[in-house]
Amino acid sequence: MTLPVMVNGFGITSLSNRSSLVQALMGTAAAATDRVLVIIYLNGGNDGLNTVIPLQYYSKYQSIRSNIAIPQAKVLTLSGMAEAGLHPSMIGMREMYNQGRLAIVNSVSYPNPNQSHHRSSDIWMTATDANQYSNSGWAGRYLNNRFPGYPQNYPNDTMKDPLALQIGVLNSTSLLGPQSPMNISVENINNFYALLNGGQGMSSNDLPCCDAGEMIKHVRQQQVLSTGYSGQIKKAYDTGTTMATYPTAGTTTELSEQLKIVAKLIHGGLQTKIYFVELGGFDTHGDQVTASDTTIGTHATLLRRLSEAVSAFQNDLVLQGTADRVVGMTFSDFGRRANSNASRGTDHGVAAPMFVFGTGIKRQMVGVVPDLNNDLEPPTSTTTNPNQEVKMQVDFRRVYSDILRDWFGAESSVTDSLLFRNFKTTSLFSNTIETTASGAWLDRSIWSAGRPPGAGDYVRVNPGHVVAVGQNITVRNIQVEGGGELNILGNYTINTTG
Structure with a gap:
């Protein structure tokens, strides 16, 4: 068994040994209703x-x-x-959508996209522009702001549980x-807990000098931190239960098993704010479908695993009365x-949908489905069957911003x-659709x-925005802020249903 840690942003492993800091931490400082994010x-x-x-x-699409x-x-x-x-x-996810618990965010990407797996996933995880780099992640920066000074003096009376947990062997x-x-x-x-509570540690006098010593010191610090949290994690896992039926998982790396662990920890009282899980295999250059049936094959299997795992997890939250505390989201490289x-596959592209799920979402469709007739990016090759890119509608950082501000309350x-x-x-988390610029109502x-x-929406026209109305409209309620304007272009009516 190995203990995952990070050095300079790269995942490494180091054996953890016996430590005098082993302790059984009890209780929680955070409120039981504190909100949780699950990243898939x-x-x-x-x-x-x-x-x-x-x-x-x-x-x-078919052509x-x-x-x-x-x-x-x-x-x-x-x-x-x-x-x-x-x-x-x-x-399962279709049922979640029909129940109002799943949102589809269409055509998500970022300007000047990169089609390298390593670089593009790094952009998504750090939330930088395509030509910028960061040594920290977007969720990590949020936790660092919320819990200043970490990892020094953690665990403590204010936060006795891990700030974030990744189910897997390498840190994101x-x-x-x-x-x-x-x-x-x-x-x-169980292996994690046993590992951290056995063996013989290395003396601090054994550290080599210079950069190598500093690196090992950092690894040691992460081991000590993990040891301090191990009792809390084990206690929550043993206490927590699951009430939903999860798909049978062959290994702990399967998404259903990862989300089942997350559910047990949440329901066992762990006050961790962010969980990170993963489902691999989406680089489907070939054999995405079978030759005889396009509804089965590699991609179908992956989507089934995603759908079954997410729907079981969401059902578990509902059955145990914790659904209002938890929101989940998916993202991919591109x-x-x-x-x-x-x-019978697809090559690296640009935009794709994100899913956001939970009872806290207020709308189920952001953006529109890609207009394949008029809204594809220009060809990227001169072959007889040129590549066509799905154009971005939504910058992924807008979703992150909503999660940080409207879900976590930053x-x-x-x-x-x-x-x-x-x-x-x-x-995503608001009943109100608001203007982001001036233009025509139907734009x-x-x-x-x-x-x-639409008819069920609250609407706000923000200051400085002029919206031209060239048709009858029906909304639930409309508010025009000072400096905003509705410009009615003819004999049209505005009907409100709220």
Whole structure:
């Protein structure tokens, strides 16, 4: 058994030995209702067009990826959403959507995207621009701001539990703080606890000098920190229960088992703020589907595992009365090309959907499904079957900003600092759709949710924004802030239902 730690942002392992600091920590300082984020990394670059199928443009969809397209009759339709459906393997997440517990954020990426796995995943995890670099992750910076001074003097009376937990053997860059990882990594709870409570430690006098000594000192510090938390983790795991039926997992690396561990820790009273789990295998250059049936194959298996695991986890939260405390999100390295390749697969692309789930979401569709007729990026090659890219609608950092500000309650100024600048809301956690710029009412780009408001929406026109109305509109309520303006272009009416 190995103990995962981080040195200069790279995952390494070091055997943990007996320590005089072993202690059984009891109790919690954080409120039981404190909110939790679960991050699910879809490693490899998920094919968005075969995950959320653009039914509105099905003819074009079928023509540009005929050897992998999901038959229209097999697509899982969504309640009240004719423009899109889900892959037939995603029955559980379709049910979550229909229950109002799943949001689809369409065409998510970042400007000037990079199609290298390593670099693009680093951009997503650090929340930088494509031409910038950071040695800390977006979630790690948030935890560092919320719990200053970590890891010195932690655990303490204010926070006796790990700030973040990754279920796996290597730490994610997302959880790196400015000075050190903000998380503990655990693959098997019982082995982790046993490892940290046995063996003989190395004397501090045995440390070599200079950089090597400093590196080992840092590893030692992470081991001591893990030892301090081991009692709390083991206690929560043993105390926690699961009430939902999870898919049978062959190994602890499978997503269902990872989320089952997270559920047990949450329900065992652990006050950890962020959990990070992973499902790999999404780099589907070939054999994404079988030759005889495009609804089965590698991608279908991955989406089934995702859907079954997430829906079981969400059901567990509901059954145990903790659903209002927990929100989850998915992300991947990048999307994949709109057109398929000759190997029944897809190559590295740009934008793809994110999923955000939980009872705390206020809307279920941000942006619109990609317009495959008019809204693909220019070809990136001059071949007879040129690559076509799904154009970005939503910068992923807008979702991060909403999570930090609207879910965790960080001040707007703090959120802007953590993400290096301001990002407009997507209204994921708000009943109100607001303007982000001036323009025509039907111009989806001026609205926070990436689509014009509907009859059930509260609407706010922000200061300095002028919205031109050239048709009758119906919304629940509309508020025009000082300096904002609705410019009615004819004999049209504004109906409010709220």
